[in-house]
Amino acid sequence: MPILQFAPFSSVVSPAFWHKLTDLKIDVLRLDDAPVGISGSYGPGRSVHDRETGQDIVMNASFSVDGESFAGGADTAAGQHGATRTVYATGSFKNFNTIEEFKNADKNKLFNDEAQEIWQSIVASRSAKQLTRFFLISYADLKKYKYYYWFAFPAFVSKPAWEIEADGWKNVRTVFSADQLASIDGQVHADRQFFVVSKQGKVGAIEEYEAFFASVPAHERIVGFIDPSADPVNPGWPLRNLLAYLRALYPAHTTSVQVLRWRDLTSSQLGTVSLPAPLPSTTTDRPSAVGWERNPQGKLGARVADLAxxxxxTRLAAQAVDLNLKLMRWRILPALDLEKVSGARCLLLGAGTLGCYVARSLMGWGVRTITLVDSSRVSFSNPVRQPLFEFEDCLDGGKPKAECAAERLKKIYPGINATGHTLSIPMPGHPISPTNPTALAEAKASVRKLEELVESHDAVFLLMDSRESRWLPTVLGASRGKIVINAALGFDTFLVMRHGVRARDVKEGGRRLGCYYCNDIVAPSDSLTDRTLDQMCTVTRPGLAPIAAATAVELLTSILQHPEGNHASPPAPNSDLHPTQSYAEQGESVLGVVPHQIRGFLAQFRNLNLVGDGFGRCTGCSEAVLEAYEKDGFGMLLEAFNDQGYLERLSGLDELAKEGEAALEAVEWDEEADDF
Incomplete structure (x- = not known):
């Protein structure tokens, strides 16, 4: 009789599987190459009748894995799909960390371990659930989006080989009636990929073999399986392990087996397979196994999926831009909460040198919402110092800086939510005449827009080039409890600081930190009128701005990583951390300390961490100023813009000045002069 040959599985991997593996590798597996559970699926084979040739075209079912393959086992997947013909198989997946490890892996051992798993489920548990168990090894080149992989479907080798009887495979319609076939069809589903069948069309699980056939002669017993092969001669690969299962557990009754290859009501087949005599003695030793899948060239070797x-x-960029951050988390800082950073909505007031560098650094940290505000246009002196602009942006009077910078961010990474607004921020010392309705309306609109922007963002960066332009955002940020980061440049010095929370929000036992204006004893005033050329441009060493900008962004990320957020206590000035303790053990952010002020000195290549307390008479963050704004709104702001002395009277700075004068007058000075 002819030797029974089997149609091997042909694997199909959905691109969603590789996308899921990419996320899994970066977020979960990291350097762990231990095997993980996985599931795959296949269905019954089918044939299609070609009307032109009059022949049937065989279409074997593929074994597929997809994005859901990592979600759970075969039982879970099958349960979600109900009584379908789709068979869900369990397996294991091993991803290697380097291509060399993938190539040099002991594949014989890996394969034999999987085969042993199947054999143990047969002889120890008498279970058929592992008969279609599979194995997948891979190496994922995440930078090039290439995935090297190799499937194995372990199947036991029968010695001697099974033979198919001379009459071969018969159509089931010659054996069962239409009603019996309908009954079988209603009872065959994913939970019964291997089953037993009676002549009357009753179906049971293969594990019920002995009880199901208790009074049935051996020659009338039928075993079936959902057949992924539509080949009229060669049954599908799962039959190999089904026959091994029967021989291991029921050797006395399975030298000859009737097999039902179930596909559908019309194309399913029935045939008898047998083992030639004499048979070897029964043993529980595991037979040898085969099953590595061949590649498209017909050779035993790996395949490669190139998704790029x-x-x-855009999707490639979306997966790649955060790669460094995710590697940082799983290699160095497992506690790093990247979602807190990426979800932070950042408002950049100023789209000049500092604004451009801050925006780029924020993108590097994974921030996805960046809004820029500026009132000026790109000039010819800008592109060499401000990395978001090019020469073409300067032509025809120059593009609006904020909108131009936002568009350039989108060109760098299309997934960024970047917007720009041309807006002039009203300032103290720059009067707005109440009798000029146009100017008044423009100021109201600007204030309203700025209030909306501050309200809709989590962090506000003050990156302007004048002192008084920072006052209104300072008030708005303090009133709405936002993180406010201030950066200012000198020639070779810089200041980066976070504004403290307002007085009423300071936690019990906490320390109120100052804002940009807390060291001032006068209100901000007009510093822009009649400036000379060198005063109109921020004259700094070229390397200073990127250093200050990067420091400002790193300060924000440290705040976001600290459990207390902007309430985090700053370290003592220039203090050192204990060398044997982690940052978290010392109550710091996982990124380290969260300073209040950083003053940098480029000439000395030195930074100082300083702490400044909040000032009860500050013109920017004192309760008197904030409460007046919250009560009177634009009316209060208009007075601050128009009346130089208003903020000093409101905050109490004028009284402080009087107290200082009174103290000086009370001092008895020695008026005796030396004789010369």
């Missing part, structure tokens, strides 16, 4: 050509470049 078929992927949307």
């Amino acid at each position: 050509p078929m992927m949307d470049p």
